[in-house]
Amino acid sequence: MVEPNVSESKNKTLFERAKKVLPGGVNSPVRAFEPYPFFVECAVGSKMYDADSKAYVDYCMAYGALLLGHAYPEIQEAVKNQLAKGSLYGAPTEREVEFAELIQSASPCMEMVRLVNSGTEATMHAIRAARGYTNRKKIVKFEGCFHGSHDNVLVKAGSGAATFGTPNSLGVPEETTKNTIVLPYNDVAALETTFKACGNEIAAVIVEPVMANVGLILPVGDYLSILRKVTESYGTVLIFDEIITGFRLALGGAQEYFDVTPDMATLGKVLGGGFPLAAFGGKKEIMQQISPLGKVYQAGTFSGNPVSATAGYTILKLLSQKKSHIYPQLEKNTSELAKTLIDQTQALDLPAQVYNIASMYQIFFTKEQVTDYACAKHSDAVMFDAYFRELLRQGVFIPPSQFETCFVSAAHAPEDLKFTADALIKALWAASEKRKNP
Numbered sequence: 001m002v003e004p005n006v007s008e009s010k011n012k013t014l015f016e017r018a019k020k021v022l023p024g025g026v027n028s029p030v031r032a033f034e035p036y037p038f039f040v041e042c043a044v045g046s047k048m049y050d051a052d053s054k055a056y057v058d059y060c061m062a063y064g065a066l067l068l069g070h071a072y073p074e075i076q077e078a079v080k081n082q083l084a085k086g087s088l089y090g091a092p093t094e095r096e097v098e099f100a101e102l103i104q105s106a107s108p109c110m111e112m113v114r115l116v117n118s119g120t121e122a123t124m125h126a127i128r129a130a131r132g133y134t135n136r137k138k139i140v141k142f143e144g145c146f147h148g149s150h151d152n153v154l155v156k157a158g159s160g161a162a163t164f165g166t167p168n169s170l171g172v173p174e175e176t177t178k179n180t181i182v183l184p185y186n187d188v189a190a191l192e193t194t195f196k197a198c199g200n201e202i203a204a205v206i207v208e209p210v211m212a213n214v215g216l217i218l219p220v221g222d223y224l225s226i227l228r229k230v231t232e233s234y235g236t237v238l239i240f241d242e243i244i245t246g247f248r249l250a251l252g253g254a255q256e257y258f259d260v261t262p263d264m265a266t267l268g269k270v271l272g273g274g275f276p277l278a279a280f281g282g283k284k285e286i287m288q289q290i291s292p293l294g295k296v297y298q299a300g301t302f303s304g305n306p307v308s309a310t311a312g313y314t315i316l317k318l319l320s321q322k323k324s325h326i327y328p329q330l331e332k333n334t335s336e337l338a339k340t341l342i343d344q345t346q347a348l349d350l351p352a353q354v355y356n357i358a359s360m361y362q363i364f365f366t367k368e369q370v371t372d373y374a375c376a377k378h379s380d381a382v383m384f385d386a387y388f389r390e391l392l393r394q395g396v397f398i399p400p401s402q403f404e405t406c407f408v409s410a411a412h413a414p415e416d417l418k419f420t421a422d423a424l425i426k427a428l429w430a431a432s433e434k435r436k437n438p
């Protein structure tokens, strides 16, 4: 492995320039880490290459957006063809219709769908639609779930908000969040108590069916079915935020994987095939409240833009055709990486919990099982940092925070996985050393 000369690092120079024009030198806080992040020159398949020409096997995959890896040839080709025909029309296209039809056929709850540009927009509008439909104000979210960076949901939020100590952001007025009730995830008693107290006032419950923004936390037992039953009996709209799990746990996302159908869902990341695109949708009777049919207003200049819609259409077509091969292979590769972590933490006698599902995995350095945000916060951040840094040194990139999840893509070849397994073993050893000599 060739170590870049840090004193001459182009990454470092770029960061110095970036800090002068971008807050923290980045355009999204999760990208920042000490002493400076690497700047990407290009990416293809399983790998990214930085400004110092160092290669990384990538398990961040744009925070889960790239299920097929970087620069997937068929998506690139389709996008190039579309670009030649124009990049934005401000008028409907056939592509949007056939894309929406594909989303509808893949996602169990999607009777109707609206395309937007980001996950943040999708959850914001889904909540507005649920409030408009029920004519109620309150919503329930779960501690550590991240639903984007809009005011209603920036309460005890995960991801960068948790990493940088701003789970309740400045600039969000109390008046906006007073209708947001925050509950611990996987806690049936807390859910039932809240619904007994004010269930008839709750417009929506929004949940990441698998929590992937505070590390990886799985639903325990039939928690998602219980959520379904409770919300149904109070006429509350259940929204699955499938921005991460959609098209990742299965073609039909968590809804298919767990066989629980919410009233609404939000989709993004994988859906856009590497381009900015997201969607919200669900039951016809709710979606028919959206303008111009109904009185819930939602609009966007770039919504359904033909380039993103083409990338999204192409990836959904590919996934529909190859799902019987892609999903089992991803699950197998991911569980093998998880097994490496489990075996090595046992060999080193480290306090650790390893979770994996489909193509997602994460480690927490803690003795106790992690079932909610409070447990996740008990894990040893210093050990995680040592683990992250050793992986980075060896050319394996994972999200820099404990409060994120690692993503395996279809582009990860056997040699990448072998290289990664060796790197994981060394990184756990580094974490173990850090534990002994903090």
Ligand SMILES: Cc1ncc(COP(=O)(O)O)c(C=O)c1O
Binding pocket: 063, 117, 118, 119, 120, 121, 123, 146, 147, 148, 149, 159, 208, 213, 241, 242, 243, 244, 268, 269, 278
């Ligand atoms: C579950 C979930 N919902 C919503 C969002 C927001 O999506 P975006 O970053 O596209 O606005 C994210 C982003 O990470 C997410 O993980």
